Amino acid sequence: MAGGNSHGSEANRLWSPLGLYVDNDQTIYVADQNNHRIMKWIYGATNGQVAAGGNGQGNQNDQLNTPSDVVIDEKSGSLIISDFDNRRVVRWAYPGGTQGETIIADIHCSNLAMDDEGFLYVSSPEEHVVRRWRIRENDGIVVAGGNGEGNRLNQLSYPTFIFVDRDHSVYVSEMNNHRVVKWTKGAQEGIVVAGNRGRGNDLTQLNCPTGVAVDQLGTVYVADYGNHRIMCWPKGAQKGSVVVNGDRQETGLNQLNDPISLSFDQQGNLYVVDFQMHRIQRFDIR
Numbered sequence: 128m129a130g131g132n133s134h135g136s137e138a139n140r141l142w143s144p145l146g147l148y149v150d151n152d153q154t155i156y157v158a159d160q161n162n163h164r165i166m167k168w169i170y171g172a173t174n175g176q177v178a179a180g181g182n183g184q185g186n187q188n189d190q191l192n193t194p195s196d197v198v199i200d201e202k203s204g205s206l207i208i209s210d211f212d213n214r215r216v217v218r219w220a221y222p223g224g225t226q227g228e229t230i231i232a233d234i235h236c237s238n239l240a241m242d243d244e245g246f247l248y249v250s251s252p253e254e255h256v257v258r259r260w261r262i263r264e265n266d267g268i269v270v271a272g273g274n275g276e277g278n279r280l281n282q283l284s285y286p287t288f289i290f291v292d293r294d295h296s297v298y299v300s301e302m303n304n305h306r307v308v309k310w311t312k313g314a315q316e317g318i319v320v321a322g323n324r325g326r327g328n329d330l331t332q333l334n335c336p337t338g339v340a341v342d343q344l345g346t347v348y349v350a351d352y353g354n355h356r357i358m359c360w361p362k363g364a365q366k367g368s369v370v371v372n373g374d375r376q377e378t379g380l381n382q383l384n385d386p387i388s389l390s391f392d393q394q395g396n397l398y399v400v401d402f403q404m405h406r407i408q409r410f411d412i413r
Contacts, residue, residue: 128398129155129168129175131406136162138174141405146196146209146238146288149390149398155407156206157400158194165197165208165219168407179206179219179227186213188226196238196388200262202245209236209249216249218262230262240291248297252285257299257310271299271310271317278304280316288338288350288388298347300339305332307339307349307360320347321360321367328354330366338389338400348397350386357386357399357410370412371399383408 130141142161149155153170156178164180180191192212200207206219208227216236217227235253242248247260249267255276258267272283284303291297295312298320305326308317322333334353341347345362348370358367371383384403391397397410 128170128409129157129166129407131404134161134405138176141166141175141407143402144388144400144405144407145194145402146388147390147398147400147407148198149392150199151393153392153394153396155398156197156199157407158197158208160193160195163191163193165191165194165206167221178221179208179224188228191217191227195236198239198241198247200241200245200247207239207241207247209239211236216247231260231267237286238288240289240297242291242295243293244295248289248291250286250289250299252287252302255283255286257283257286257289257297270312271297271308276303280308280318283308283317290339290341292341292345298339298341300336300349302335302337302352305334305336307333307336307347320362321349321358326353330358330368333358337387340389340391340397342391342395348389350389350399352385352387352402355383355385357383357389357397359412370397371410 166175167178195211216231257271306322338350388400
């Protein structure tokens with residue numbers, strides 16, 4: 128669906144892509160990390176378009192430095208970007224925007240999510256916490272973690288990708304605890320919904336999980352980064368099943384090499400950022 132032409136900076140290439148967002152028209156927005164830009168890829172296109180950044184690596188208002196994720200603020204129509212190595216979250220008017228506006232400064236921001244009320248959720252691996260922010264407010268509210276690094280249910284260890292459902296429950300992928308936890312709104316601790324059996328490749332285990340997405344039935348889909356596969360965990364299940372089984376030695380379609388981010392479109396297709404292959408694949412899993 129995007130990239131797949133080895134790494135590079137040309138319009139038909141990506142370089143170590145990270146987070147992605149798929150809109151209602153199946154247009155893909157992807158954080159093109161090593162090109163320091165956000166790319167927009169219209170459905171069926173062979174080339175992408177620069178949506179933000181693309182002016183070299185830097186910390187000026189028209190630059191990004193290793194962006195890690197992007198979401199769309201539906202109310203304003205702007206892009207919200209995790210500008211990882213600049214330690215800031217920026218808002219970029221699109222289309223037509225030529226520079227970004229810092230909306231959260233001095234934050235170790237990894238990944239983003241936005242709920243239907245316009246609240247922004249930001250994971251901070253360095254602090255082992257996820258916070259919820261209202262745009263333009265100075266302080267975020269802790270919604271997951273916040274009790275130091277650890278593996279207790281009220282703690283997180285290197286949280287990265289997050290997903291927020293219609294009930295405003297937050298699903299958090301923990302790389303160091305090899306699990307995904309669900310924090311319901313206002314909860315003081317999480318509920319394990321995938322993994323938590325140590326690092327491994329058994330169907331009860333995960334290996335450095337990253338991207339997470341949840342369907343309307345509460346089924347959790349996880350990018351099992353270290354095992355090069357996508358796993359599916361039905362609600363309440365004690366073990367998962369493999370949806371896409373990759374092999375880092377293979378480069379063909381239906382193969383994955385370090386899958387890192389997931390997103391569904393309106394038709395229920397699953398989009399996967401295939402990190403080491405510098406591409407985005409779409410899978411029909413229905």
